[in-house]
Amino acid sequence: MLLEFLNEMTDARLKLFRNARIITLNIGGNNILVPFGNYLSNNQEIVSEVVEEDIEQESEGFRERAIAAWSVISDAVSSVVGTGRTLLGSFSPELEAKLENGVQAFADDFVEIITWIQTNAPRATLIVNTIYNPIPDKILIIPVELSNKADELIQRMNNTITEESKTRGYYVADVYSKFAAEPSVMSLSQFNLNPFGGFLSVDIIHPDRSGHAIIAELIYEQYEIAREAKQ
Secondary structure (H helix, E strand, O other), X not given: OHHHHHHOOOHHHHHHHHOOOEEEEOOOOHHHHHHHHHHHHOOHHHHHHHHHHHHOOOOOOXXXXXXXXXXXXXXXXXXXXXXXXXXXXXXXXXXXXXXXXXXXHHHHHHHHHHHHHHHHOOOOEEXXXXXXXOOOHHHHOOOHHHHHHHHHHHHHHHHHHHHHHHHHOOEEEOHHHHHHHOOOOOOOOOOOOOOOOOOOOOOOOOXXXXXXXXXHHHHHHHHHHHHHHHO
């Protein structure tokens, strides 16, 4: 979708890109999350029935209800995604094929996206974020082996990001490593469900204010490196 947006950009928006001094790029997580979500949506009845039954028994507080809902969903997810797993644990063949397609599509599209940006904004400092795992077991409470499999796919996409940077000259903010190194980041304390306390996220997949602050710090570090290199 981003590639389509860039290729169909109006002249007015294109002018903004050509005058940009700094461009940050955060792309790729949905290549894993969307196939995963679509796969679950095909089993929507299983998830919905369990959630509707259990959530009515929970506290009226939004955070409590949301956490309870995801706890219930996680059980359904484990059942649904686990269908067709081997003894070692893996995604079902159908889902794994879709995820593999997502990784390959990312590799192809990413190169085109970088080429477009550097062609149309050659003077801009480009900073690309690595991808954190959008379905960590600590958040969705899915089986660890499934989260680890998703992690392998994420790492392959991150390898594309880092390898391309060596020849294309953009900078990499390593969000993946930072999140993975700090267990508190990949927890409900960082992915806060309360939408009324100044938090940026109302789900448990996207970071809240604290998580975004970490990302901002990583981007700024790379900007400082880029600025020093130009002096």
